[in-house]
Amino acid sequence: MVSELIRLSWEDFNEPLESDGTEMENFLNDLDNYPHAFVLGSIMDKQIQADRAWAIPYKVYKELGNFDIDFLSNVPLEKYKELFNKGSYHRFNDKCATEFYEGVHKIKEDYGGDASKIWSGKPTSKTIVNRFLEFKGVGPKIATMATNILIREYKIKVSDFEAIDVSVDSQVEKVMPRLGLVSQNPTKEEIIIKAREMNPEYPGIIDRTLWKVGREYCHNTNPDCDNCPLKNECDYYLKPQKGETEDKFNKLIKLGEMHDKGLLSDEEFASLKQELLAEDTTTKTND
Ligand code: SF4
Structure with missing residues (x-):
């Protein structure tokens, strides 16, 4: 049932880092010289659009003209608050300016100013997640997302992937129920547990694929x-929807084609066909 999702996710995993080549992208991708930009960007990534959050370290850099950790650690909290509020960096400027300031000092004090020590030396995924969790303003969602990005996008070496849960965002919450993987109004825990069950060695691998499918195809209304790419294992696509006007006959043909191609077992085909026909009967009875 989920084989195509997992297969596509590994395909996405093996893709090289995407970059639009702008100065900001190059700055954020420069883990060798500015690994702390990645950590500080992660801390900002909440309750606003991700692009806006990740741009904050770059904006600070442009305003101050320097992003060396020693320099940043000498900037007073009030200055960060001033920058955040003046540029309306975040929805919660004072709070996030404080988390930015404290993040800088934690990197300086706990990692000798070198944030790459958070992930260097091929640690376990759990170690990296726990290190992120120690930063003020970072919860499990940010910690697993940041670890996942480091591994997937920046190809950071780890000894396992087991602690990387799926990061539950609005795309994941929309697509997983439509695929039929979780209930229609799932809790975050239900989604996380399902992802662990599907791929225990790397539950969070499905993040990026679900995000892409959610953005490019699975629109809130009129999904494409x-x-x-997931239509052949999607309940929403394969099963009749309550109140839909789509022609049931076409759906039956589609089910037959899938059965012929071996994408549905005899039992699955029989069950789905029965559901379609039963709905017709119900409708007629109600009429
Ligand atoms: S087949 Fe349709 S409903 Fe299912 S995941 Fe794709 S776009 Fe969404």
Whole structure:
């Protein structure tokens, strides 16, 4: 049932880092010289659009003209608050300016100013997640997301992937129920547990694929199912929806084609077909 999702996720995992080549992107991707920009960007990534959050370290850099950790650690908290409020960096400027300031000092004090020590030396994924969790303003979602990005995008070496849970965002919450992997109104815990069950060695591998499918195909209304790479294992696409007007006959043909191609077992085909026909009967009875 989930084989295509996992296969696509590994395909996405093996893709090289995407970059639009702008000065900001180059700055954020420069883990050799500015690993703390990645950590501070992660800390900011909450309750606003991700692009806006990740731009904050770059904006600070441009305002101050320097992003060396020694320099940053000499900037007073009030100055950070002033920058955040003046540039409206975040929805919660004072709070996030404080977390930025404290993040800088934690990197300086706990890691000797070198944030790459958080992930260097091929640690376990759990070690990296726990190190992120020690930063003020970082919860499990940010910690696992940051670890996942380091591994997937920056190819940081780790000894395992087990502690990297799926980061539950609005795309994941939309696509997983439609695929039929979780209930229609799932809790975050239900989604996390399902992802662990699907791929215990790396639960969070599905993050990026679900995000891409959610953005490009699985729109809130009128999802572009015909072009979606997950349509052949999607309940929403394969099963009749309550109140939908789509022609049941076409759906039956589609199910038959899938059965012929071996994408549905005899039992799955029979069960789905029965559901379609039962819905017709119910409708007629109600009429
Ligand atoms: S087939 Fe349609 S409903 Fe299912 S995941 Fe793709 S776009 Fe969403």
